[in-house]
Amino acid sequence: MSSKIKKINIRAIFLYLIMCGLAIIIVMKILFIQTLQPQISKINTPSFIPLSAPRGNIFSDNGSLLAISMPLYNIYLDLSVIEENIFIKESSSLASGLSNLFEDKSTNEYLKFLKSNRNSKYLRLKHKVTQNELNVLKSLPILKLGKNKGGLIAEKRANRENPFGILAKRTIGVLRNSNPIGLERAYNKTLSGLDGLQLKQKIGKNLYRDEDSELNLSPQAGSDIVSTINIxxxxxxxxxxxxxxxxxxxxxxxxxxxxxxxxxxxxxxxxxxxxxxxxxxxxxxxxxxxxxxxxxxxxxxxxxxxxxxxxxxxxxxxxxxxxxxxxxxxxxxxxxxxxxxxxxxxxxxxxxxxxxxxxxxxxxxxxxxxxxxxxxxxxxxxxxxxxxxxxxxxxxxxxxxxxxxxxxxxxxxxxxxxxxxxxxxxxxxxxxxxxxxxxxxxxxxxxxxxxxxxxxxxxxxxxxxxxxxxxxxxxxxxxxxxxxxxxxxxxxxxxxxxxxxxxxxxxxxxxxxxxxxxxxxxxxxxxxxxxxxxxxxxxxxxxxxxxxxxxxxxxxxxxxxxxxxxxxxxxxxxxxxxxHQPIDDEVEKVSLPFVSNGFSYDLQNVLEKLGIPFKSQQSKWSVSVKKNDQINLRLRNINQDLNSNQIPSFYGMIISDAVFLLENAGLQVSFKGKGKIKFQSLKKGMKFDLGTKINLIAS
Amino acid sequence: MSNNRSILSVLKGDFFTKKESQNYFPFLFLIILLLLLNIRISFNAESLIRQSFALEKEITSLRLTYINTKSELMKVYKRSAVEDLVNAQGLSTSNNPPIIIDYNE
CATH class of the missing domain: 3.40.710.10 (DD-peptidase/beta-lactamase superfamily)
Incomplete structure (x- = not known):
């Protein structure tokens, strides 16, 4: 029994010692890293990371962009990561896409360039590529497979863009270390804003978690400048x-x-x-x-x-x-x-x-x-x-x-x-x-x-x-x-x-x-x-x-x-x-238009719609006369004349109206032309019977 | 001797079988549950941060695409660029001032 206990004791002590030994090793290692290897010990320590404030834009007087921060990219290719069968199959499509995008080399030249650098890990493709060009690049064959399989490396670089090129370039200016010029220099403080600080904990590659801290400072975006320049x-x-x-x-x-x-x-x-x-x-x-x-x-x-x-x-x-x-x-x-x-x-x-x-x-x-x-x-x-x-x-x-x-x-x-x-x-x-x-x-x-x-x-x-x-x-x-x-x-x-x-x-x-x-x-x-x-x-x-x-x-x-x-x-x-002044309707008064004689209701309707001032008498048919900046629609006794079998005057009346009236009154009408009547064969006041013939000639 | 025994009992796991220890089991389970929950929440938070990071990247990319497109639009919008485009159709900028008709309804 005692020998059994002894055996157990020895095993327990042995296990205990091993555990203690391991604990000591771990503590020693921690102390070693903490004191002698700060690059490792601090790698996951939360630290304050500066947050740059976005720079303000410069606008023209009507809001067109004169200067804006727009990063560009330097593009490199790691062709060594591309699988051989994919490269053989799609390199010509890639070359064609690159040729269409940059328009600086032919498809064959690009294909030759890719093939001759097949094993290159950092091949310069193009510098100063815009975001839109990068988006196209990311959609091209091979490159759309991403960085690890397609080998596309895009390195961002800061850039201040003047969309209107050299228009007012010196006045809009440039911010640079030596000899900054123009509005960019004069209003640098206003445009810059205030950079911020944020305590961050690294939790993965390029991945940080924000941590609360009283010293955190939000960046304040730079203000925009509205220039007086009219583009x-x-x-x-x-x-x-x-x-x-x-x-x-x-x-x-x-x-x-x-x-x-x-x-x-x-x-x-x-x-x-x-x-x-x-x-x-x-x-x-x-x-x-x-x-x-x-x-x-x-x-x-x-x-x-x-x-x-x-x-x-x-x-x-x-x-x-x-x-x-x-x-x-x-x-x-x-x-x-x-x-x-x-x-x-x-x-x-x-x-x-x-x-x-x-x-x-x-x-x-x-x-x-x-x-x-x-x-x-x-x-x-x-x-x-x-x-x-x-x-x-x-x-x-x-x-x-x-x-x-x-x-x-x-x-x-x-x-x-x-x-x-x-x-x-x-x-x-x-x-x-x-x-x-x-x-x-x-x-x-x-x-x-x-x-x-x-x-x-x-x-x-x-x-x-x-x-x-x-x-x-x-x-x-x-x-x-x-x-x-x-x-x-x-x-x-x-x-x-x-x-x-x-x-x-x-x-x-x-x-x-x-x-x-x-x-x-x-x-x-x-x-x-x-x-x-x-x-x-x-x-x-x-x-x-x-x-x-x-x-x-x-x-x-x-x-x-x-x-x-x-x-x-x-x-x-x-x-x-x-x-320029608008045409003054007081000075440039449009003269009253010609108004023909005709059916009063229609005439009034047209004059009202056109906003032409007029005065009318109660009658079915009217004669129009210009007087004192307005049209006077005077009584025309056509119906009374026709009812009493007398020929009225049709001069100036539209021929279709006259034909309608005369035929209703029982006359036989023959006519020539269109528009206003300028001749009637029977004179005003003459008596007529049913079936009497009348000739009308219009202009 | 008693110390040796207690260490041995821990190593042998005897304390689990003791009746008075069993009273603490629900509490132990609660602690374990809370720990698991904490781990799960931490993983979930990290996953959200990853998602948020990816979305922020996408927003940045979209904003840059917008800025780039707007910048290109400005170039085309330039008066001389428009004139160049319409010159082929025989159109050019008129030097005659407009006639303004002020219409008050």
């Missing part, structure tokens, strides 16, 4: 500019279209010629390119003189022989021989350099600061404070400084010796169109979140009066005359009036003057431009067109820039319904 107008301007740049073989060009009252920039197009001859938006000339404005600046010079009451536009100026010497430099008019004696207004319309510079120099040479102060008040001496960042290299020389010479003022008066951006010049012209109120150019109108507007921008007034209204009223007819009979008469049209000013800036003017002889040899570079607004009577849009270095088919502002302006303004004028 239709942008497209029209882009097409017009691109065609013109090609026609004139120009280096670059820019167009800005702004809404006069609000300052909303509806169009901002910048095109620059690439080395291969194509055009692309790769610099925002409109807001960043500082250059001499040329003759478009003459408007500021004239306004300065008008404000200081130094001259009137009717004053006469002698343009001499088209040249005038200021110290050692000669001012020239574009017309050889000059314009003779002309009024200042005509000089503005014809863009005479000599006249404008002479008159400005005459009144301001002893007090140039007064001229600069006027220009300052017009907002042309301070950089524009706009939403988009841009390098500021505005230049307006200061009297008394080292760079101010005796020739500075006359040349400045015609738009040289200073540098401004196209947007700056347009803002100035826009203020003239807006009766002196200078508004800030705006590129965005509101911020939206979840489809609701959370912030709406107000119009920002830079200066409520850059000059007096009387000065604007004086100069406006001349701005219109520039187009009607001046340097931009090529764009005159009957549908609406344009007010504006041309410019043909000679680039590197200083160098040209110093070495004039050499610069005659085809190396002169011009920068034609046109700034204007339309319709001139009640301007809704202002626009600048600037083209750099045209080499073919003209170089004057009136020949190069103004036609682009007109192409855009024509289309905008035709497409903007708010520029």
């Amino acid at each position: 239709d107008m942008q497209d029209m301007a882009h097409q017009a500019l691109s065609t013109a740049l090609e026609r004139h073989d120009a280096d670059w060009g820019t167009v800005i279209l702004m809404e006069v009252k609000t300052g909303y920039v509806k169009v901002i197009s910048n095109l620059k010629k690439n080395k291969n001859g194509s055009f692309d938006e790769n610099y925002n000339h409109a807001i960043a390119k500082h250059s001499e404005p040329g003759s478009t600046f003459k408007l500021a010079s004239i306004l300065a003189g008008l404000e200081d009451s130094f001259f009137k536009l009717s004053d006469s100026i002698d343009t001499e022989d088209g040249t005038h010497k200021f110290f050692d430099k000669t001012m020239r008019d574009s017309k050889k021989g000059g314009y003779g004696k002309i009024t200042l207004g005509e000089a503005f319309v014809k863009s005479s350099n000599v006249a404008i510079s002479k008159v400005i120099n005459k009144y301001y040479k002893d007090k140039p600061q007064l001229f600069i102060d006027r220009i300052y008040k017009m907002g042309l001496c301070t950089p524009l404070d706009i939403e988009l960042p841009y390098p500021n290299s505005l230049l307006v020389k200061k009297p008394g400084s080292n760079e101010w010479f005796g020739t500075t003022l006359p040349w400045m008066s015609i738009g040289y010796s200073l540098r401004l951006t196209p947007l700056h010049m347009l803002t100035f012209y826009n203020a003239i169109a807006n009766q002196g109120v200078m508004v800030k150019p705006l590129f965005t109108s509101s911020v939206m979140n979840g489809g609701k507007i959370i912030y709406e921008k107000n119009i920002e007034v830079i200066n409520p009066a850059i000059c007096s209204k009387s000065s604007i009223d004086k100069i406006l007819p001349f701005l219109v005359n520039v187009v009607e009979e001046g340097t931009a008469k090529s764009i005159k049209n009957k549908k609406y009036k344009i007010a504006g000013k041309t410019s043909t800036t000679l680039l590197d003017y200083g160098r040209v003057e110093v070495d004039r002889e050499n610069y005659q040899k085809n190396i002169k570079k011009y920068q034609p431009s046109f700034i204007g607004f339309f319709p001139a009577e009640n301007p809704k849009y202002s626009c600048i067109v600037l083209v750099n270095n045209p080499k073919k088919n003209g170089f004057y502002g009136g020949d190069v820039a103004a036609p682009i302006f007109k192409e855009i303004s024509d289309k905008v004028f035709a497409s903007d319904i708010s520029l």
Whole structure:
């Protein structure tokens, strides 16, 4: 018995020791992993995983998408996982599908490509594939078997898509580590939103379970930006500019279209010629390119003189022989021989350099600061404070400084010796169109979140009066005359009036003057431009067109820039319904229609339906007469006449009605023609009997 | 000695046969049942998470398809793209402004 117990004890102790040993090993292993192998110990520990907030979109003024986050995919193939019989059977169908989808290689080329890389585990098929293309790929033979059997590897990559391609590309912008640009940069905080954090427990491959934690933070989606850009107008301007740049073989060009009252920039197009001859938006000339404005600046010079009451536009100026010497430099008019004696207004319309510079120099040479102060008040001496960042290299020389010479003022008066951006010049012209109120150019109108507007921008007034209204009223007819009979008469049209000013800036003017002889040899570079607004009577849009270095088919502002302006303004004028009034029914009153004589009930019915005013007497048959803007349906005694066997007058009556009445009264009727009766063989008042014959002729 | 005995009784499973232990059986069964239920619920929850993950993936894919299609639509919707399409039929954008007839019923 005791030996039995002993045996059991030994077995129990042995089992106990084994269990203890196992427990110790497990505890040791746990301690080992916990302390020395954190990569294993923490693999299933819940951890905080950042949740990125979706970036907001950028919309155009009518809700079209200008920028949206849309990931792309890099596609690779692991052909080694595909079973041989499947590969042999379906590789040609796959090759055909790939050829149809990407349209970059033939079916045979794809088949050869697949076969030659049969054992490849990571074969690059295509980069930057869209979601829709990926969906098609997933439905192709072999690839539809999935990653493990079909070998399709799709690697997602972040991407910001501009559905309209290069339209306003520089203004919409790009967010990147170095040199971010445009609205994407200016509104990065608004678009980004706030990233979140979530405690997650890993429960499988790529599979996590959310865990509760006080530190969890939901991501807040970025807001959407509604820009002021109108994509239709942008497209029209882009097409017009691109065609013109090609026609004139120009280096670059820019167009800005702004809404006069609000300052909303509806169009901002910048095109620059690439080395291969194509055009692309790769610099925002409109807001960043500082250059001499040329003759478009003459408007500021004239306004300065008008404000200081130094001259009137009717004053006469002698343009001499088209040249005038200021110290050692000669001012020239574009017309050889000059314009003779002309009024200042005509000089503005014809863009005479000599006249404008002479008159400005005459009144301001002893007090140039007064001229600069006027220009300052017009907002042309301070950089524009706009939403988009841009390098500021505005230049307006200061009297008394080292760079101010005796020739500075006359040349400045015609738009040289200073540098401004196209947007700056347009803002100035826009203020003239807006009766002196200078508004800030705006590129965005509101911020939206979840489809609701959370912030709406107000119009920002830079200066409520850059000059007096009387000065604007004086100069406006001349701005219109520039187009009607001046340097931009090529764009005159009957549908609406344009007010504006041309410019043909000679680039590197200083160098040209110093070495004039050499610069005659085809190396002169011009920068034609046109700034204007339309319709001139009640301007809704202002626009600048600037083209750099045209080499073919003209170089004057009136020949190069103004036609682009007109192409855009024509289309905008035709497409903007708010520029047109409905036909006024008071003014364009439709005259009363002709109403024939006939059956009163029918006539009243028709007139009522057409809404034509009428007055009727109680009678079965009526004669219609126009009187005082209404139709009078007068009594016609046809039935009484017929009852008393007298022939009535049927003139003007529809023949079918007359035949009906006469035959009912017992007459034999013969007739010719259709419509109204113009002849009856029996005259009114004649007696008739049953069976009497009557002939009727209708028109 | 008594300790040895109790260990032996545990190892031999004698405590199951004791009458006073049998009183706890329903409670033990309840504990086992609850454990099984807990395991089942855990598996069920994981299965739901997997389903939810698959659905989220599908939603993401559908949303991206929608964005992609909308982006492609924008390209076709462009005025110049429409003009190119209708040019072949001899149609082009009119520069004549519309005549507006304001009809008040």
